[in-house]
Amino acid sequence: MLNLMQVAVTAITTMRPIEAIKLNGLRLWSNPPALGAAPTTVSVEWDGVQGPSTLHSDTSMGVRPACVLTRPPRDASERWWSMSGSNEADQLFSLVLPADTVIDVLTSIRLVDNEASTAGEVPAGATPGTLYYDYLDGIASAKLAPVSVSVLP
Secondary structure (H helix, E strand, O other): OOOOEEEEOOOOOEEOOEEEEEEEEEEEEOOOOOOOOOOOEEEEEEOOOOOOOEEEEEEOEOOEOOEEEEOOOOOOHHHOOEEOOOOOOOOOEEEEOOOOOEEEEEEEEEEOOOOOOOEOOOOOOOOOOOEEEOOOOHHHHOOOOOOOOOEOO
């Protein structure tokens, strides 16, 4: 989550302007199915530690799209502030969704207030000085791309 926003320093290095991030919730919207097609389902399962694993899902009906709005479970690690240098490899949630589902990630962020920012994931061919948004699942798998903003190459 800390790599969601990055600023290119050179063509091959970036820095993270986010020093800490807290996940407040997720909202998923699927496209309504075509007339006569099978309904679509979207779901979020919270996978963090210190809290129950909970599943939230919705299925489209007729022309109504499937929509899930959910917050992390009470006392779960997903509600904690994730700081630079913390364990960034923990899986926070699992998603089941059809192609073209819109995922809104609701967060609170704390920006870096000094020049000693942390290096982000290294893209290839970044334009120095440009703010980029990372894939929700990281550059390695690159399946959940942000839309309408500059995406890491």
